[in-house]
Amino acid sequence: MSAFWWQASCRPLDPQVAVQALQRQAELTKPAGALGQLEPLAVRLAAQQGRVRPELERVCISIFAGDHGVVAEGVSAYPQAVTVQMLGNFAGGGAAISVLARQLGATLEVHNLGTVEPAPAMAGVCQHQLAPGTANFTQAPAMSGELCLAALQVGRAVAERAAVAGCQLFIGGEMGIGNTTAASALACALLDKQLSELVGPGTGLDSAGMARKIRAVESALALHGQARAPLDCLQRLGGLEIAALTGAYLACAQQGVSVLVDGFICSVAALLAVRLNPGVADWLLFSHSGAEPGHRHVLAALEATPLLQLGLRLGEGSGAALAVPLLRLACALHGQMATFSEAAVQEHG
């Protein structure tokens, strides 16, 4: 028996299907390796789904939102009220991720973990309101241990429901003004990198804002610098939505649901999930490398090969959603192309 739920084993990939899918790739009418990253992608999806020809009909997107006490340090270009305001926009269909979800035929859930001003009841938003946001982590731990576990649990429950609903690809998104500061502080604590490489402009800070953000992360690391264990880092420097994402990724891997990771903040949550349970890595696919400078360092630590590089810096799960057509096309090519023998094409010169 494992002591904590997140330590329970993740679903293993199907090694036999992986071999068969790799074999099929070698027989398709194209020069070996000519479809580049799309080839191992289709094979990985096959091994995850346990079927030689994988498919991605049912895509589930869940947005997790929460406020951040560190916003008091002047670390975002936008006011904190935007977190709550965007909840309405997600549910109302006007946010970038709402448009993308519609275009993809994906389900979109919105989970508010906790905002400073409780969000008004609105259709299409699940109000968890675990706390009025996190504490300012330049002065105190962002969360109590209990609160952190409760936020992880929200993500876990969301992922478990998605698995029961037959979800074939889970996309987590986040909304929380100030959350690039939390993600940067976490990346500093988890990676052996200079702070200057991991702190960026987020929503678009000017140089004075950047100086405040760097100072805030420096103070946080001075206060919590001894934290290295992933859960301790998450509790001290994280956010409610980051914890929920971490819980969701862990549960997806345990339930055998493929995950498509979005931007900087989601990648930090993915790193936390892998540090908490290394088996999670098998279930993660990486959509893009974004504009926030820390993102590529976090991806490197995850040994990730992201599919797209579009200069995105939005979050909400938008970069992952943008990569879904590519994943679907990789599956279609893998599943529907003719083999050399089927098409009577000569294999070798």
Ligand SMILES: Cc1cc2ncn([C@H]3O[C@H](COP(=O)(O)O)[C@@H](O)[C@H]3O)c2cc1C
């Ligand atoms: C209107 C608006 C919509 C957004 N959607 C995602 N974010 C993104 O920006 C925030 C992080 O940036 P920072 O750390 O600089 O505050 C997060 O909420 C993230 O999801 C948004 C930000 C804004 C302003």
Ligand SMILES: O=C(O)c1cccnc1
């Ligand atoms: O990469 C991200 O997820 C990101 C970057 C900037 C602002 N919000 C999100």
